[in-house]
Amino acid sequence: MSADTGAGDARRAAAALDAADPLAAFASRFETAPGVRAYFDGNSLGRPVAGLAQRMASFVREDWGTRLIRGWDEGWMHLPERLGDRIGEVALGAGPGQTVVADSTTVLLYKLLRALADAQTTADSRRTEIVLDTDNFPTDRYLAEGVAAERSMRLRWIETDPDTGVRPEQVAEAVSERCAVVLLSHVAYRSGWVADGAAITALAHDAGALVLWDLSHSVGVVPVDLDAWAADAAAGCSYKYLCGGPGAPAFGYLAQRHQAWARQPVQGWMGRRHPFEMGPGYEPAPGIRGLVSGTPPVVAMVPVQAGVELLAEAGLGAVRAKSLALTDFAWEIVESWPAELGVAIASPREHRHRGGHLTLRHPGFQDVLAELWADGVVPDFRHPDALRIGLSPLSTTFAEVETGLDRVGAALLRSAR
Incomplete structure (x- = not known):
């Protein structure tokens, strides 16, 4: 050979x-x-x-081992927002207050898709379509099927070549006054095709639709500029090019202009305005914190921080x-x-x-x-x-x-x- x-x-x-x-x-x-x-x-x-390994051991011995539950008041509680801001700055072209670390990619995509779809259909009952492509990652397709079933919506499929990926002209043909949300991957998981994020987002907006980007194969290796695209929402994993380890928590991005009205469906106590009030009724926390549901995965964020720091240095x-x-x-x-x-x-x-x-x-x-x-x-x-x-x-x-x-x-x- x-x-x-x-x-x-x-x-x-x-x-x-x-x-x-x-x-x-x-x-x-x-x-x-x-x-x-x-x-x-x-x-x-x-x-x-x-x-x-030494960094994790130090966290166990010192941060967790000596500070114990005091660690929540001393920084852990807002680690999802702080690390989210850092990922946004280093890898997403996202200003502060728009990115949070929590859950898995699947859960965050579900929260964001439901929030955007609900808001769109409430504002305009004609908007009952979710547009996505046939070669999108399986999780994205399955989630869209589930949300469509929950909300009596319809999926509109863009037929894509598995060796390439979705193009702006295909999106332009698919979106209409019936489209609520466009759900696409910025980098195709199969071929590695990089979609034109700015052009596709603009085309969707021209039709009155919102766009949710899956950045799992982009973050940390392909430049992303969510704010410049005027992106609506995005999510992605941290265990690929961010080196967060197997099962590491994901990140979710929700543009600041949507945070007051896009309400995610998993109403957990850590996403409530005053979580330790333990009171009746759910009132979402202001800003990107409202995307959080349960207890932040603090230990699992330690490797993510190490990977993001290395990326920032390079x-x-x-x-x-x-x-x-x-x-x-x-x-x-x-x-x-x-x-x-x-x-x-x-x-x-x-x-x-x-x-x-x-x-x-x-x-x-x-x-x-x-x-x-x-x-x-x-x-x-x-x-x-x-x-x-x-x-x-x-x-x-x-x-x-x-x-x-x-x-x-x-x-x-x-x-x-």
Whole structure:
């Protein structure tokens, strides 16, 4: 395989790229995984930041262990808003008071979708449609089905190509005076297609609709500018490029102009105006705090804080530049493979439409997955034939990309014999 694909040239190119990489030092600031040659799943679960175990232990011993319940008054109570503001500043283009950390992505998407849909249908009974695309992430589609059933609404589907993603002209055709909310992913989970957030939001607004963006595959790797887009709402996870760990809490964004009237449906005591009053009736807390329901996941926010701090130090612009360089390099390697190998790249070539991962297609990927994992190469397989190469810029080197893809190609060749 090495002779056929010019592996020696790719190895030398990788060394040169790593030597010139301004973010190269960040790779050593993550925990190592013994036996892993190439980790290609940063778009599903980021690596833990180095020293996180000690940081967690310090929290247990000191913040929790010595301050005990006093910690709530000394900072924990408003950690969801403070960390939300930091994520908004570093990664979302969101001013303060509009982002909060709580719950899972699924729960926050549900809260925001219901809040926007309820407000829209109350203001105009004709607005009974939720617009979304057929290749949106399953959770988004399932949630929309559930909200539509609860509120006697109708789903209007945009048919999208799984190898690309939703385009502004498709949204323009789908929205009308009947549309209440448009629910879309900014970066398509399958192909990595980056939607035009500003144009799509403007088109929806022209029709009187509101837009809810799923930023799970954007945050921390693709620039987002929610305030400049005049976005209405957004949600996303923190365990991919923010490195918050498995099951880490999500973030939700609700534009300040909507906070007084968009009322989320899960009325828990921590989202009440005066939670410790324990009184009758629910009155939502003012501002973004009204999106909270239950007790904030304080312990789970410790890894998220570490990941966001690292991203802030590197700068999202530099992270995006390296992300594109990594996927360009991966593209060149795969393109150099012999045509008879039959691997297709199912992701956008244009930088403006390419997210943080590449998707490769081959009917034999499922057959070689176990072999790759045993060899220390960890990609992400998606049925029926897709291998996602998720390259987290701060923790991934160009040498790692060359090593991993060389083994992917070799495994396919062996499987075909």
